[in-house]
Amino acid sequence: MTIQQKNTYDIMEVCVLAGKIMLQSGAETYRVEDTMMRIASAYGAKESHSYVTPTGIIFSIESDQPTKTKLFRITERTTDLQKVTYVNSISRRISKGELTLDEAYYALKEIEESKAGYPTVIQVLAAAAASGCFLIMFKGTWFDFPAALVAGGTGLLGFIYAQRLVPIKFFSEFVASLIIAIIAVLAVEFGWGVQVDKIIIGSVMPLVPGLVLTNAIRDLMAGHLVSGLSKGAEALLTAFAIGSGVAIVLTFM
Incomplete structure (x- = not known):
């Protein structure tokens, strides 16, 4: 050479x-x-x-x-x-x-x-805080705020551990949304919450693939059709996984 x-x-x-x-x-x-x-x-x-x-x-x-x-x-x-x-x-x-x-x-x-991201505790606390804030942003009540905190934080924790056990992103998102929906339904059943829909919507927001969807649109606008379509498909699959987990809980509980 x-x-x-x-x-x-x-x-x-x-x-x-x-x-x-x-x-x-x-x-x-x-x-x-x-x-x-x-x-x-x-x-x-x-x-x-x-x-x-x-x-x-x-x-x-x-x-x-x-x-x-x-x-x-x-x-x-x-x-x-x-x-x-x-x-x-x-x-x-x-x-x-x-x-x-x-x-x-x-x-x-x-x-x-270098070690990627933040410690698990910080991620869970941030997801909990974001879930509560999204609940209020979507016109939920302050009475539902604690339930959203618990559901959002526990959902992300479930996502992290499911990802370690089965490294399939869509399965982990399905498990996380399943946990969030169960906590939201139980919170309303036991009187710790009022609006189950607002609790669920606020709590799943940390799982929503906002960056992936934004990048997909940006790539399509720049002419990168293969990348744009594949990232768009990934975002749709994530949305499907989240929706499936919530739908199963609401159907059987």
């Missing part, structure tokens, strides 16, 4: 690693493609091409040697906008010439290996 070939492969490794982190963390498709091509250009690549879908990255660099292409499969996706921000920051530093290839690679590796 010549020095030029090694340099090209190193550039591709940095670009694909940056794209992988962003895509797994919930970034839009167009942003991932743009970041990868900007990094390649900053390191002197004459021309680069990227094709990104929610489940894979294809990246190539054209040079005097035969064109090199790298394919990476994405199997896990979550929402961690902090990592997206960190990668964008590194991309800007690369564009300014502040980082060498090795420095950029190790910086991106640190971001990839």
Whole structure:
């Protein structure tokens, strides 16, 4: 392998690693493609091409040697906008010439290996608070506020543990909505709540795929039809899973 070939492969490794982190963390498709091509250009690549879908990255660099292409499969996706921000920051530093290839690679590796998200306790408390606030926003009563807090927090906790047992996102969302609906119905039955519909609506809001749906529309508007349609389908499946869990409880209780 010549020095030029090694340099090209190193550039591709940095670009694909940056794209992988962003895509797994919930970034839009167009942003991932743009970041990868900007990094390649900053390191002197004459021309680069990227094709990104929610489940894979294809990246190539054209040079005097035969064109090199790298394919990476994405199997896990979550929402961690902090990592997206960190990668964008590194991309800007690369564009300014502040980082060498090795420095950029190790910086991106640190971001990839860093612990994602917040502790479970913080996530549950945030979901509980958000559920109560959504209840009030949807014109629920303050009497139902505690029930929404308990339902929303317990629902997210159920989602987290179901995801660990069975790593299928839609199944975890189904379990979470099932728990939320059961708590809401029991709260009204025992006199701890009044409006079961408002409690359920407020409590499932932390599960609603707002970011996925927004990214789907943004990708469609940018012309990324495959990514837009696949993310839209993911959002619809999530909505179906949430609705199914609630419907089963309301039907049999």
